[in-house]
Amino acid sequence: MILCCTICSNKVHSTPLDASYEVTVPVDDCEYRLRLQPGSKRKVAVLQAVRIQTQPGEPHFQLITDNLKLACLLELLLFEQKSAKKEQKTCHHEKG
Template sequence: MIVRQLKAEKFDYFQNQLIKRAQQNPLEASFNVTVKVDRKEYVLRIQPENKHRVVALQALEVDRDEECGHLHMLITDNKILSSLLELLIWQGVA
């Protein structure tokens, strides 16, 4: 879990992007956002908090295999999780 605090205007913009473009499951406060890096695809679970904080709860690396379909690997390295969160904040929610 990674916590990042943003400036008020950046947080408001980011939160609006999450609401408009990210996938949210019913009765959950978190959003699922797909981030593509090179040829890899990650699903990042993001939760906006109070005081302009954004929390990256977890990430899954999605690998597409013809034989097995979708393979998911949980990302446990905080450095990778932090990097994915920074990319998402910098690029915006697509």
């Protein structure tokens, strides 16, 4: 949950009076915009995601609401954040 809070404070966007947050997760040649909603008792819900694939011409959008896919995207987001945090610590120790 601490990792989720870190992500929410660093990488998310929200509009005024909106209870959810939007975060972008790049995967290969696509970009996924996840809609996250913090819940009670240290829970986070992934409400939906939009897959954006840019091809010559115009981008293609696909709405994702399947729970398994949303859970996988959340796991990728958390893994990415954890790896980045670990890399920062490693780089910090090498400098010192």
